[in-house]
Each structure stands twice: as structure tokens, then as C-alpha cells.
Amino acid sequence: MAVAIVRILRSRAKTFVVVGWIFFVVSVPVCLLIGGAAGLGLFYFPAHPQATLDAYDIGASRVVLASGALAAVASSFALALKFRATASVLVLVIWGTALAGTQVARSFVEPGPDYFERHIGSEAFLVPWQYADFRVGVPPDKMPSEIGLTIDLCLSNLKGRADTDCRFIQQVRILPNEESGVADPALKSWRKYRSQMSPGPDRSGYQSFDLRYTLQAGGPTRVDHYFARLNSNGEPTRLVMCRLDDARFCTHRALVGNYWFRYEADLKDGDEALDARLAALIESWRRK
Numbered sequence: 001m002a003v004a005i006v007r008i009l010r011s012r013a014k015t016f017v018v019v020g021w022i023f024f025v026v027s028v029p030v031c032l033l034i035g036g037a038a039g040l041g042l043f044y045f046p047a048h049p050q051a052t053l054d055a056y057d058i059g060a061s062r063v064v065l066a067s068g069a070l071a072a073v074a075s076s077f078a079l080a081l082k083f084r085a086t087a088s089v090l091v092l093v094i095w096g097t098a099l100a101g102t103q104v105a106r107s108f109v110e111p112g113p114d115y116f117e118r119h120i121g122s123e124a125f126l127v128p129w130q131y132a133d134f135r136v137g138v139p140p141d142k143m144p145s146e147i148g149l150t151i152d153l154c155l156s157n158l159k160g161r162a163d164t165d166c167r168f169i170q171q172v173r174i175l176p177n178e179e180s181g182v183a184d185p186a187l188k189s190w191r192k193y194r195s196q197m198s199p200g201p202d203r204s205g206y207q208s209f210d211l212r213y214t215l216q217a218g219g220p221t222r223v224d225h226y227f228a229r230l231n232s233n234g235e236p237t238r239l240v241m242c243r244l245d246d247a248r249f250c251t252h253r254a255l256v257g258n259y260w261f262r263y264e265a266d267l268k269d270g271d272e273a274l275d276a277r278l279a280a281l282i283e284s285w286r287r288k
Contacts, residue, residue: 009085010088012088013079013085013087016075016087016088016091016092017088019091020068020072020095023068023071023072023091023095024069024071024072027064032061035057035061038054038057038061039054043136045161047116047130047132047134048112048129049112049113049114052111052112053111056105056109063102064098064099064102067095068094068095070094071094074094075087075091112129113129114128116132118149120148120149120174120175120176120282121148121179123286125282125285125287126285127149127285130159130160130162133150133151146183147182148175148176148183149174149282150171150173150174151171151174152169152171152172153169154166154168154169154170155170155172155263156168158278170264171263172262172263173261173262174260174261175259175260176258176260178258180260186239186251187239187260189224190228190239193211193213196211197210197226198212206227206229206238207227207228207229209228210225211223211224224241226240226241227240227241227242227250227267228240236253236255239252239253240252240267247266247267247268248267250264250265250266250267251263251264252264252265252270254272254275256278259279259282
């Protein structure tokens with residue numbers, strides 16, 4: 001039996017070598033396609049549980065390419081040196097090991113986490129991956145630590161990335177009240193320069209205030225417009241700043257319980273009902 005196998009390997013050596021080169025040539029576009037698709041997924045969606053499999057597929061495609069090149073070149077040298085059986089064996093063993101080995105190894109790769117632990121002050125929350133904040137190309141577990149919690153969602157329906165009807169993702173920042181004056185520039189500026197602000201006309205249920213200042217002596221005067229709702233102590237429960245004096249492009253800061261929520265919305269769209277829905281969503285993630 002062994003003799004017959006060796007005879008076949010020797011007699012079909014050229015065929016095996018040619019097949020080895022064909023496999024290598026075909027594997028180049030296939031591996032580039034697999035690696036490219038996995039790379040895009042890993043880069044743009046590093047929080048997705050599939051990210052660990054994408055990372056593996058990138059490495060596996062490189063292994064298969066390198067193995068294919070090795071099989072083609074090594075078998076060609078062996079054939080040129082008249083080691084015909086060795087040439088056939090090299091193609092069979094290298095390709096068989098590369099293909100079977102990478103698939104077996106992939107079955108042991110665990111998907112990434114469904115939740116990421118985040119903190120607001122001393123409170124811990126398990127944020128679903130669909131809402132986890134990340135920068136493109138930076139996995140959530142590599143994000144720098146911050147005061148409070150940042151999530152990504154569709155403000156219109158409070159859904160995350162995996163939902164097909166969530167088309168416009170934006171960030172919502174949640175800060176503990178006691179840290180808000182440090183971590184949020186607008187709240188810090190309000191508290192620092194409140195006495196220098198001049199009141200303006202009420203608008204959409206807000207009191208308005210203007211802060212005039214110059215960046216340098218003799219320079220042009222700038223004006224920051226604040227829209228605020230104040231409690232009985234004169235402290236803001238909602239503070240809004242609009243860009244370019246346009247009420248469609250505003251950043252809301254709303255006090256909900258012991259936390260400040262910060263998000264982008266029209267001046268008229270940010271309200272207590274939205275804040276309550278956001279608070280309920282965050283509360284559902286609280287680690288028990």
C-alpha cells in the first residue's frame with residue numbers, strides 16, 4: 001500500500017506542483033477579499049462581538065497566503081532536484097495543514113463581549129455593545145478612561161447600531177453632578193462667569209443669557225448665548241448652547257437626578273420626556 005502511494009506521488013509530481021501554484025494564485029484574491037472585509041469590519045465596528053473573529057480571519061488569510069507561497073516554491077525546488085514524491089507531499093501537507101488548521105483554530109475563537117462595563121461616579125453599568133462608545137479603529141476596551149459615561153445611539157428612538165431603523169448615531173454623555181463642573185466646559189463656564197452674563201429675552205420656555213468676551217486685548221467681541229431653565233435656587237436644571245445662533249444646532253445639558261445628560265438636539269426638541277427615556281435606558285444597564 002505504501003509503495004503504491006509513493007508511486008502515485010512520484011508519477012503525479014508535476015500535477016501536484018501545478019495544482020499547488022494554481023491554488024496559490026487563486027488564494028491571493030480570495031484571501032485579500034476575506035482579509036479586506038474582515039479588516040473593514042474590525043476598523044469600523046470594533047465593538048461588534050464579531051470583531052474577534054474578524055481579527056482572526058485577517059491573521060488566518062495571511063497564514064494561508066504564506067503557506068500557499070511556501071507550498072508552490074518548495075515543491076517546485078523539490079521537483080527540480082528530482083525529489084518527486086517530496087514535491088507532491090509538500091503540496092498536500094502544507095495546503096492540508098493550512099486549510100484544515102485555520103478552520104479548526106477558528107472554531108476555538110470566542111466572540112467578543114456583548115457588554116462593556118462603564119462607570120458613572122461609583123455606579124457600574126453594563127453597556128450593550130450596540131451603544132458602546134468607540135473611535136473608528138479603537139476597540140471600546142482600549143478607550144481612555146473618562147469621568148462619567150458616553151454612549152452612542154439614535155436619539156429619535158433610543159436604538160443602537162444593530163437596529164435597521166437607527167440611521168443617525170450620536171453621542172450622549174452622562175456625568176455625575178459633582179464632577180460636571182470639571183468635565184463639562186459649558187457648565188464650568190456657566191458657574192464661573194454667571195455673574196458677568198446679561199439676561200436676554202425668554203425663548204421656548206428658556207431664560208436666555210449672553211456672555212460677552214474678547215480672546216485678546218483689542219480683539220473682536222464674542223458672544224456666547226446660553227438658554228437655561230433654573231430651579232428655585234437659581235441653579236440650572238437644563239443648559240443649552242446653540243451654534244451659529246441657530247436653534248437647530250444645540251447642545252443640551254440636562255440634570256436628571258444626580259446626573260447630567262449632554263446631547264445634540266434642536267432647542268425645542270430637548271425636553272424632560274426625552275430625558276426620562278434616556279434615564280430609564282441607562283438605569284436598565286445598571287449592574288445588579
